[in-house]
Amino acid sequence: MLRVGLTGGIGSGKTxxxxxxxxxxxxxxxxxxxxxxxxxxxxxxVGGLTALxxxxxxxxxxxxxxxxxxIIFGDxxxxxxxxxxxxxxxxxxxxxxxxxQEASGERWVLCETAILFESxxxxxxxxxxVASLPVETRIERAMARDAASREQIAARIRAQxxxxxxxxxxxxxxxxxxxxxxxxxxxxxxxLLKNK
Numbered sequence: 651m652l653r654v655g656l657t658g659g660i661g662s663g664k665t666x667x668x669x670x671x672x673x674x675x676x677x678x679x680x681x682x683x684x685x686x687x688x689x690x691x692x693x694x695x696v697g698g699l700t701a702l703x704x705x706x707x708x709x710x711x712x713x714x715x716x717x718x719x720x721i722i723f724g725d726x727x728x729x730x731x732x733x734x735x736x737x738x739x740x741x742x743x744x745x746x747x748x749x750x751q752e753a754s755g756e757r758w759v760l761c762e763t764a765i766l767f768e769s770x771x772x773x774x775x776x777x778x779x780v781a782s783l784p785v786e787t788r789i790e791r792a793m794a795r796d797a798a799s800r801e802q803i804a805a806r807i808r809a810q811x812x813x814x815x816x817x818x819x820x821x822x823x824x825x826x827x828x829x830x831x832x833x834x835x836x837x838x839x840x841x842l843l844k845n846k
Contacts, residue, residue: 653761653776656671656762658781667781667824671840678760682762682764684740690711761775766778780822781825
């Protein structure tokens with residue numbers, strides 16, 4: 651079974667692409683959603699974050715995300731410490747999930763994450779798909795979706811990995827813009843991957 655990573659920066663259409671693959675029957679692992687769930691339930695994450703930032707990091711058994719964000723915002727060392735706890739747990743969880751999908755007969759699965767290369771998830775993948783759009787298009791889309799200012803979105807884009815660099819490491823690049831309908835691109839990739 652092929653394990654395929656899907657990545658792209660904010661506003662790139664990554665989630666829409668993931669949903670299109672899911673509509674074709676592809677099993678999709680969403681790293682953001684799973685990391686969110688694991689930070690509340692995985693004993694290694696809970697123990698690690700509590701050891702780093704204190705017992706009040708969790709309130710009623712749930713991570714106080716606002717508190718954690720206020721601690722790590724602008725603090726690269728704290729962010730690196732959190733990533734060193736969370737990323738290995740998500741990688742391990744994905745690997746076990748993928749093994750279950752393979753055992754059930756899936757031909758390929760998709761792992762959707764904005765930080766495929768930064769988190770080390772790329773090392774678990776056989777192929778990589780990158781969602782790629784011009785920066786201005788991404789800013790406009792993210793502003794509309796998140797009700798955020800241009801400056802806020804631009805800052806988030808600057809903080810993420812360079813999409814052009816990621817595209818250079820991709821097996822497939824999908825451009826979900828007004829000139830390129832994504833469904834034909836998705837169907838073609840699905841066909842290629844099923845026949846590998």
